[in-house]
């Protein structure tokens with residue numbers, strides 16, 4: 001892939017020659033961003049005909065299901081292949097045992113069914129993890145202050161099944177429990193959901209860039225100064241990401257994801273080069289918020305930095321990007 005010299009010598013060799021004109025820059029361009037690369041995360045909330053702004057995510061609203069359906073139709077008309085649905089569960093339904101996660105009539109299942117009824121040519125992705133449903137804000141069940149692995153995995157299997165039954169196309173375990181891909185794949189297959197795809201949040205880091213997402217789903221207060229370091233990865237590590245991805249692939253993941261995005265481009269590159277499988281990256285809420293805040297202050301050009309950041313993921317080797325910028329980026333790509 002990387003050509004090794006000789007590179008010639010100045011003045012015969014002038015790299016700027018290829019950059020002189022737009023047509024020549026297009027001729028030598030190595031990577032492309034397409035609407036096909038975008039996955040649009042959408043927050044759903046109870047109610048009707050309501051959009052609720054999220055202060056730390058300017059331009060992103062929580063949507064009642066009827067509006068989420070309209071946005072799904074917009075995703076299809078923009079050519080965005082997949083939307084990812086995240087529930088803002090009412091506080092009174094959040095419990096230590098996370099029963100709402102396995103309620104077939106919970107918010108996310110209702111949203112999936114309502115969107116599926118429209119017969120749109122888009123995929124629906126749903127997270128599997130307990131944090132939208134837990135009163136403690138953790139992604140799993142907690143016993144004696146520790147997030148317990150195997151009991152959590154049993155819950156995740158049940159959660160995956162009700163989401164698949166609602167019509168979810170891609171199950172995306174984001175919990176970072178060990179062995180959950182194997183267990184979820186077997187549970188799905190056992191219940192005749194062999195066709196349901198799994199996108200594993202395989203290398204998910206214990207990052208501080210998730211803050212605004214937790215505001216959006218109302219879990220930031222619940223975590224109360226705690227952290228997820230006993231299950232999410234240490235930002236210092238890269239070999240560990242290879243091991244995590246290897247395990248998830250051998251357990252049956254169809255696609256893998258790295259999260260967060262921009263500070264972890266080295267991880268994306270390493271995973272793509274090591275495994276050569278469909279690899280996705282999540283440009284998380286904190287990354288979105290940083291660009292919006294700087295642009296809001298007039299310090300950065302939002303459209304240009306947005307498109308540059310998305311291209312950077314492609315250059316690093318990602319096949320696609322989960323990004324809150326998906327609709328804006330799709331509009332810009334359509335204009336060309």
Ligand SMILES: NCC(=O)CCC(=O)O
Pocket residue numbers: 127174209210211212213214283284285286
């Ligand atoms: N499992 C989904 C997330 O945690 C999203 C994080 C973010 O956007 O900050």
Ligand SMILES: [Mg+2]
Pocket residue numbers: 176177178179202244247248
């Ligand atoms: Mg793992």
